Amino acid sequence: MLIRNETPRDIPVIGRIITEAFLVLPQSTGTEADIVEKLREQDALSLSLVAEDEGEVIGYLAASPASIGTQSGWSLIGPLAVLPARHRQGVGSALMAEALGRLRAVSRGAVLAGDPAYYGRFGYRALPGVELAGLPPEVVQVLPFDDAEPHGKVRHHPAFGVGESE
Template sequence: EGRVVGHLALSPVTHESGAEGWFGLGPISAEPALQRQGVGGALIAEARRWLSDQGARGCILTGDPGYYPRHGFLPAPEHAPEAEPAEFFMVLPLAGDIPPGRFRFHPAFGA
């Protein structure tokens, strides 16, 4: 109907190994009246398509471990950035393996 009902952001992230092609997902939101109706899942599916089209190696996030695994994200506490709660950190590999070591979100996310 021509109105915005959700939002998802992707941003480049770094890895201590120097591995490139990784992105962070978040924030993601849906209009409250439309939550639990597939808006978030549709946004994640579109983000996955976009990432694949860009040749991205994968995507990371810190989020609800009860929600994101249904979209392909895997718990990855050993890869969590220093300041993130490891039990909520997840990775979605798209091309190749997850490099050993920790990811880093842009410093702006910690401001």
């Protein structure tokens, strides 16, 4: 499996993967593919990675700039999506490992909204006082790359349509 940057040819398939992956998620808003379109249009994708296996794109991860409280320089990860037929084959983990490796060089840390049971394995945890869009605190998952102690609201690109924008 290869993890690489998106190319223009990948764009339609990325939309399909996100839509299909999020169909199974009860808390999905159905807008996740549109969010990526908007981020791309506005040149706000700091990472747009695909997972390719035998020439087929089967997974996707986006990252965009964010801040927490007064600290800029954070990266918001999401959406992360893997084709349902390819779940539990390490695709999501491979995308996350590559993303964290790249972001470490350029960010203070990563933040996302997601299930702690999944993201804990990468070192994410809920931090007291870090808030995102009124979500339950336990799903606001933070992975600082240094000893930064972030505190406050996560601000992200307006394309996400909820919570505080940068």
